[in-house]
Amino acid sequence: MLQEIAEQPAALRATIEGERAKVARLGKFLRGRGIDLIVLVARGSSDNASLFGRYLLEIKTGVPVSLSAPSVHTLYQARLDLRRALVVGVSQSGEGEDINRVLENARACGAYTVGITNEPNSAMVSLVDETLLTHGGRERSVAATKTFTGQMLLFYLLADALAEDDGAKVDYAAIPDWAGRALELKSAVAEMIERYVFMENCVVVGRGLMYANAYEFALKLMETCYVVAERFSSADFLHGPLAMVERHFPVILFAPPGVTRDSTRALVERLRELRADTLAITDDAALAHAATRSLLMPAGLDEFLAPIPYIIPAQLFAALLADCKGLNPDAPRSLSKVTRTL
Amino acid sequence: MLQEIAEQPAALRATIEGERAKVARLGKFLRGRGIDLIVLVARGSSDNASLFGRYLLEIKTGVPVSLSAPSVHTLYQARLDLRRALVVGVSQSGEGEDINRVLENARACGAYTVGITNEPNSAMVSLVDETLLTHGGRERSVAATKTFTGQMLLFYLLADALAEDDGAKVDYAAIPDWAGRALELKSAVAEMIERYVFMENCVVVGRGLMYANAYEFALKLMETCYVVAERFSSADFLHGPLAMVERHFPVILFAPPGVTRDSTRALVERLRELRADTLAITDDAALAHAATRSLLMPAGLDEFLAPIPYIIPAQLFAALLADCKGLNPDAPRSLSKVTRTL
Numbered sequence: 001m002l003q004e005i006a007e008q009p010a011a012l013r014a015t016i017e018g019e020r021a022k023v024a025r026l027g028k029f030l031r032g033r034g035i036d037l038i039v040l041v042a043r044g045s046s047d048n049a050s051l052f053g054r055y056l057l058e059i060k061t062g063v064p065v066s067l068s069a070p071s072v073h074t075l076y077q078a079r080l081d082l083r084r085a086l087v088v089g090v091s092q093s094g095e096g097e098d099i100n101r102v103l104e105n106a107r108a109c110g111a112y113t114v115g116i117t118n119e120p121n122s123a124m125v126s127l128v129d130e131t132l133l134t135h136g137g138r139e140r141s142v143a144a145t146k147t148f149t150g151q152m153l154l155f156y157l158l159a160d161a162l163a164e165d166d167g168a169k170v171d172y173a174a175i176p177d178w179a180g181r182a183l184e185l186k187s188a189v190a191e192m193i194e195r196y197v198f199m200e201n202c203v204v205v206g207r208g209l210m211y212a213n214a215y216e217f218a219l220k221l222m223e224t225c226y227v228v229a230e231r232f233s234s235a236d237f238l239h240g241p242l243a244m245v246e247r248h249f250p251v252i253l254f255a256p257p258g259v260t261r262d263s264t265r266a267l268v269e270r271l272r273e274l275r276a277d278t279l280a281i282t283d284d285a286a287l288a289h290a291a292t293r294s295l296l297m298p299a300g301l302d303e304f305l306a307p308i309p310y311i312i313p314a315q316l317f318a319a320l321l322a323d324c325k326g327l328n329p330d331a332p333r334s335l336s337k338v339t340r341t342l
Numbered sequence: 343m344l345q346e347i348a349e350q351p352a353a354l355r356a357t358i359e360g361e362r363a364k365v366a367r368l369g370k371f372l373r374g375r376g377i378d379l380i381v382l383v384a385r386g387s388s389d390n391a392s393l394f395g396r397y398l399l400e401i402k403t404g405v406p407v408s409l410s411a412p413s414v415h416t417l418y419q420a421r422l423d424l425r426r427a428l429v430v431g432v433s434q435s436g437e438g439e440d441i442n443r444v445l446e447n448a449r450a451c452g453a454y455t456v457g458i459t460n461e462p463n464s465a466m467v468s469l470v471d472e473t474l475l476t477h478g479g480r481e482r483s484v485a486a487t488k489t490f491t492g493q494m495l496l497f498y499l500l501a502d503a504l505a506e507d508d509g510a511k512v513d514y515a516a517i518p519d520w521a522g523r524a525l526e527l528k529s530a531v532a533e534m535i536e537r538y539v540f541m542e543n544c545v546v547v548g549r550g551l552m553y554a555n556a557y558e559f560a561l562k563l564m565e566t567c568y569v570v571a572e573r574f575s576s577a578d579f580l581h582g583p584l585a586m587v588e589r590h591f592p593v594i595l596f597a598p599p600g601v602t603r604d605s606t607r608a609l610v611e612r613l614r615e616l617r618a619d620t621l622a623i624t625d626d627a628a629l630a631h632a633a634t635r636s637l638l639m640p641a642g643l644d645e646f647l648a649p650i651p652y653i654i655p656a657q658l659f660a661a662l663l664a665d666c667k668g669l670n671p672d673a674p675r676s677l678s679k680v681t682r683t684l
Binding site for chain 2: 039059219230
């Protein structure tokens, strides 16, 4: 897992290199066809990447996005009207049976279908109208890292290709370098990690473009460290779950630059009053100071470029915490790399 | 909270009585207008009711549904193309500022807007094209119960009014009586509740039409009992979080009749192998027997009518557990009835 985390800058560069031209052609074709709705279909880490894609696509293209409920298709066998929809399936292995069934059903319902996968010879590839690949080689750890950020990156390419307005473009080509700089946090994570060895449960908070990172960090903590990790947006957290917080309750917060910062800062202050134990992943020195502990990200990162670099210290945290606890993050108990559900 | 739980059959009857004709007219109008997409906007328990609405509406009407990400509108100020969308805001108080901002923005983007609320004089009512009300009087407990099931019921009325096909109708008029029968489980819940006094964390599982109940039960456990309660579909649970489960780990499962039963039964058996501590809310005697503990629901309930009756033992469980722990479920620490977030 640590090795695959370190491979991410190179994998991201390879994905841009390998897919940019294809995605640009796809975007042009889809703009001509007319797309009223984008549906994203995935499970696990791929579903978390899709949650990021949802925010980015809605904000940058203005097309409404729905995160699919697979059982609507696979168990209830509903037929949705998807004639003006783009349906994107996301699966590292391309072998998720439920995801593939939804893609088949969506195509039968009139949708144009795209598959995002790391496996060019997978079942998914033969089902969809177009495939986008994450590059950077096979992922061996059960805990997804380089395929997760690769999937996120493909949503940047897709949003860029679908957006009509040149003002809306995001300079995603800078992301691999920022990811490289985020890897430099490894020693800071290693220095603090023993503190968390006995953490049994926690809450991870992120908002907007960073909401998916809260889901992904929590999933990594659950699957590699066996920590009962909840995930919320800072707004949802205030609608009930805040009641759980007592002295020393651990809350991890993504606090990137941008429009979500004020609400995150307010939450850190509220948690300080409640004497919670907070860990902020942030580039803001004042916010870091208000938290119990912090991981200081490099300054100057645009909010639209932040999600991939900000997940990297979280991946390092999970991998190093698992190691500290004597667990093997590459092979969590009860799991295998390809999960078959329907 | 216990009193408001008990009021639900009467409140549900009053909501059917008070809103049926209005929703039928609305459905006819919307079918004439043409709706390609339904967007649901809510937070907290209202968001859980919307999660149920999402499944019911997609399955029964064939119109794709998206659960809105409020910050896309409020913080990123995106303009989505919603000219053929129905946007439904759900808020007990009708005063959720972020929900109301999304409704305003959606209307400006061309959507037809509907508000579902318990407060006919709220800010939401003055913003939307049409209002649907939950009946049954003011809700005084911070923990929503009768407004939650009232909101669910209004989604039945809406799905019924929007569905073109008569074969797709659900006999929702039977729900209040089934809710009354579910209340009879109170003594069974009371008998087992002391067993859970020291439960610090747990996972709640539900799938398809019952997925929202997993969210709602978990939220109730978090806000009234301060239990760190995760929520998953049985399929998502297998994609990572299953690794957390060790001997005695508590997992609560909704196991209603219908298409989700096979996957729930398989999960109960898998959890039995892992020696987890399972509690099944089910009408299936064999499945109840395979679980560590069970709450046996009345038999003969159609899967489409099950979600409201099945949440009732969960509400009773949360209220009685809070009482056992010496907590006041009507006024959880750190919360107030109207949560203001943006």
